[in-house]
Amino acid sequence: MFDLVIHLILIIISVCVAYPILHVTAIAFSDRYAIMANEVSIFPKGFTLESFTYILEQGKVFRAFGNSVFYTVLGVFINVAMTVIMAYPLSKTDLVGRSVLMKMILFTMFFSGGTIPTYLVVKELHLLDTVWSLVLPNAVWTMDLIVMISFYQSIPGSLYEAAYLDGASEFQIVRKVAIPLSKASIASIALFYFMGHWNSYFLPMLYLFDQKKYPLQLVLRSMLLESSGTTSGASVLAETALTPTGVKNATIVLIMIPVLLVYPFAQ
């Protein structure tokens, strides 16, 4: 009885979670008449790729996809590089001033200058409307830094010493000892950095002005804004004229594909 109730609750939750995702995917692959008639549930009706071919022809979403890939690849590369080369020295307990530095870093988790002062720093460095505005202001996430520091502390010091005695420089030790040993941890922080960049819309909205530079999330957002506030039947019709529902959902599917590809590794 108890088990039955538990499975029932969890099945209901799973259905509620899965249904919208399947619905979106089904709409993306359905033809426009089935969509307009509200006939699509969780399976595509009148299977077609017309929404995707429309995206290819129109170019806006396609360019945004390229932008998103570029920002994400560059962003994750800088994140991982910065985090690793910072975490390694901070993992050494004999580092001069280590406790002060750690306190200063942890403090930023609880207190920040806020959106506008950060915006002004980016502005005064003339980074606005460049890819660097998306990459540099969050080059290191303190949570991920702490994960890496504690990993490097768990590596036996004798491994570093051996390399040191063989005449390796600190940089060589990082490259040949620390990084190979921490591949799994690096992969896990890279995954979170990837999700952060790929899914971010707020920072691009703050820092990018040129529509040509928009990532996918912002293009999807502008599709949403076209249809927001629709309460009367008239504006609902207007909405379908601006961005067809099928195209919007095809864009969502495009955003989801890379995420679903990395999802199995996240667990």
Add this chain to the structure above:
Amino acid sequence: MLVPGLLFYLIFRYGPMFGLAIAFKDYSPFLGVLKSPWAGLKHFEKFFSNADVWRLTFNTLRLGVLQLVIEFPLTIAFAVILNEVQNMRCKKAYQTISYLPSFLSLVIICSIFKDLFSVDGVINQMIVQLGGNVIHFNGDPKFYLFIYILSDLWGGLGSGAIVYLAALSGVDQNLYEAAKLDGCSRIKMIRYISIPSIMPTIVTMFLLRVGNIIRITPDKTLLFYNDLTLETADIIGSYVYRVGITNKSYSFGSAVGLLESALAAVILIAANKICERATGSSLW
């Protein structure tokens, strides 16, 4: 090796903190942060003399408290229920499905919920089939918070549960065995073994969240609200964004943001004190 990382923290983390000085200045883009003239508490006074201030504070607190009293316990309940599943395959399946939405962006979540609740969306189709009338969910302030919280749960239940599941897996299984021999029911085991065992985790998570009943990042609000729901939906964060960034009132926006951060810090410190007295565990 430390130089690039430390430069980052100095410029992009400590820089903005000193940049908060513009909350007490009249920021001018031509003079920069340092040379802009001091303005005293002018921007704070302006905020408190604004008729919107209490509505904004109330809206923010209402949303924050709702998130805390609804989402926080439900996440724990979900983890506890999931932990009761004996069949490992089923457990894995439930977990995989529920964790998926936390990998979707806010924009996607917003799009999904707007469509679900739109006039010709799935929810309204069900209402019509059951003989009801179409409801304009997205344009009605009454439903705004309901949809907001529901979308939070949809997106966050799976990922939120992970930390409690980890804590639950650390509970000594002998306790359950002993309770079983004494004829203890499953519900009583949850009540007297599972929950008390993960109490320290619950307290820590509570404290990490509690400051956020006033400091709510506006990214979700900025996507979900529209002109029709603004009255209910507008929170301090979205107001700062509109006034500070869109209207370029940098000093005023910073002052409001600073007030928000200060209030969040006061709430956190107070909650930490109370928890320390009540349960003996605290954040620091």
